[in-house]
Amino acid sequence: MRFPRILLSTIVATTLITSCNNSEDLNLEPQSIVPETSTSVNKKNVTMEFIDLMNNKDFRSTTLGLLKKQQPSVPLSKILNETSSFVEQEKPYQDLLAETNKLETFAKGAQPEKIEILEVWMHRPDQFTDMSNVLFSFAPEGNEKNWSVIEAYTINKELVYLDAKKAPKQPVIVIETDGFETLKKEVEFMNEYLRQAGVQNSRLKNMKNDFNTASKANGLETTKLNKIRLNNDEEPWISGAAEVYAITSGIKDADNSPEIKVIPMYYLDYDGTDYYPNQILLFWDDYQYQAANIQLFEKDDNVNYKNLVSTIIGGVFQIIGTVSTQPWVNVLGQVAGAIIQAMPDQWYTNNDDYVDSFYTIEKNKSYTNHMGARGNAKVNLAPFFVASN
Incomplete structure (x- = not known):
């Protein structure tokens, strides 16, 4: 299951063989x-x-x-x-x-x-x-x-x-060869490269990708994904279940430096289906301001994940140095745009596809049946405080 990039034209396929049941x-x-x-x-x-x-x-x-x-x-x-x-x-x-x-x-x-x-x-x-x-x-x-x-x-x-x-x-x-198990390993390395580039803190590494564990004595203020649904597509059935991941981004300091994470969504297998993951996506202690972005992508075929992360980082860093004096909310949108635009067009043909974006998600706000910018995904998001033991 894949979603074509919004800038790509619709492809009309000629059906040569009907499906068979015996x-x-x-x-x-x-x-x-x-x-x-x-x-x-x-x-x-x-x-x-x-x-x-x-x-x-x-x-x-x-x-x-x-x-x-x-x-x-x-x-x-x-x-x-x-x-x-x-x-x-x-x-x-x-x-x-x-x-x-x-x-x-x-x-x-x-x-x-x-x-x-x-x-x-x-x-x-x-x-x-x-x-x-x-x-x-x-x-x-x-x-x-x-x-x-x-x-x-x-x-x-x-x-x-x-x-x-x-x-x-x-x-x-x-x-x-490029499914669920591959995605798990790739996400681990992608986050490590983001940390090495200085655009991710060590929270995920310390928490070992357990997004439901509080790591501070006073607990954590987060935003949790309670429900999500992806729209229909016409992608080849042989690709099987989707391998979807979220890229979250926000502003982490007064210099408008970005904070970027890759979060796997292993449960999100098929379109046209409601999922209730109860999954934390945003950790508000990571950001200087009370708004962040959530963007969804799908990993399907062979893609060099090192190149993928390198290109995203390169695109984001192109705007750093020119944004320190801009209003932070403007920079927040530019970071999300850079993540999308940094990816080469050919990566949308049979590799990592752009699913949807949720821009400027606010800290203490709930979202019900909230559509993404592309209309491909609908979510319920809510504030969630993770108390410490």
Whole structure:
């Protein structure tokens, strides 16, 4: 699920293949598919090895049980760990275990250039009957606007093609490399880079991303997100659940210096759905003034998060030195604008998409059914005091 950037024109996609709900409806003739470009993970190879393992009855039973309880996905390393006794001597298992260990070890390193973590999710688990109606797939590489069909495989490795725009009614097990688990690690590093650049204090590091813990003797004055809903979109179903994060910004001192944080919103999976996260987004002790911004973005595909943060910081710092004498409320808007405008246009085609902005959220004010500037998100926000123990 993704929201196109407001400056991008609407793309009208031609539907080539209708969605299918049983094997008789599958189109076995190739249509127009974008070749997969080289990445550090060959998702097609991973998919084939995963299919090999799914032909083992015990592996299949355990894996399906995990996928039916997914929220929103299951790390492949967890699946391999819980099924090792069934398939640990098989080559596909050994290959996948080596790949997952390599990727997860790399993601724990010092400032990795790119983070990819293998995970698995199932589209339409409610439609599962047996393996005869299940497909296996992965998101293509490249610009999603060029996707017309999705490559998929049966349990017997027969190649089929699915409509990229219209979700199939049958179950599809999807191999993912840039989903929920990847976002968790990227957010951690993004905040570390913001701290190193001097535009974030150490609150998140000290609190270990626990936004519901008071860290001061007198408690914390905050603003809490009680409800949120994202509007409909027409993005490819193969991208799965959204990986949304908020970038909050405010003015932290009399020199109009910015304070910027990245806050993950792991629960915000699908559009057209009300969520009640009870999540703290703004810590008012961080700001000199009683107003701040909240902007929503979605992480979907391969993007160099180091470049992303570097570009945001660069855009924000372009205005520093020229704003110290301006009214703080003007600077508050400029910081939020710089965060959006700093991102290159190509990052909105199939990477981190701009969802919406909530500008000048005030400290002691409640907001009910408050629409963002783009009309893509609606929220309920309220003041919330976190008392100390």
